[in-house]
Amino acid sequence: MDHKMIGHLQTNHFPSTLTNKTQSVTKQKHHQTFEKILQDEMLNISHHAELRLKQRGIQLQPDQIHKLNQAIDRASAKGAQDSLILLNDTAFIVNIKNRTVVTAIDSKSMNDHVFTNIDSALFLT
Numbered sequence: 620m621d622h623k624m625i626g627h628l629q630t631n632h633f634p635s636t637l638t639n640k641t642q643s644v645t646k647q648k649h650h651q652t653f654e655k656i657l658q659d660e661m662l663n664i665s666h667h668a669e670l671r672l673k674q675r676g677i678q679l680q681p682d683q684i685h686k687l688n689q690a691i692d693r694a695s696a697k698g699a700q701d702s703l704i705l706l707n708d709t710a711f712i713v714n715i716k717n718r719t720v721v722t723a724i725d726s727k728s729m730n731d732h733v734f735t736n737i738d739s740a741l742f743l744t
Contacts, residue, residue, distance in 0.1 A: 662688055663719040668711075675725040677709055687711065690741045691718055699739035706743045710734070 662684055664672070672679070679687075683706060694702045694715045701721075704711045708726035712734065713719065724732060 661718060662691070663717060665719055665721050668720040668722050671723045675723065675728060677723050677725055683707075686743050687713070687720070688718075690743055691715055694739055694741060697739065701737050701739075703734050703737045703740040704743065705741070712737065 671677075686706060687704060690702070690704050690706075691713060694704075694713075699715045702713050702715055704713055710724040710729060710732075712721045712723075714721055
């Protein structure tokens with residue numbers, strides 16, 4: 620390897636092909652990791668849930684999305700698959716693995732409502 624002294628710093632020069640390949644692999648790993656983190660943190664809304672949110676006038680605020688993401692993380696850590704998440708006066712059925720809100724129900728629509736196909740429930744404030 621070719622060593623050059625710059626002041627008191629020593630730098631190593633690698634062949635440009637090796638450096639480019641290493642940088643490319645590093646960028647790919649960083650990109651994949653970033654994509655995975657982004658995907659793991661993303662809250663998906665199914666088409667059905669999107670329709671229910673609009674029909675019922677439910678607007679998710681950033682702090683609510685953050686709370687839902689935290690609840691999904693907690694449910695996932697406990698092995699939950701499909702959860703009922705009650706956030707203030709709104710109920711969300713969420714597929715934990717896919718981080719997808721399947722449906723949303725406001726307090727007016729919850730009267731006499733039976734929730735099925737869930738294996739856990741989280742109550743948030």
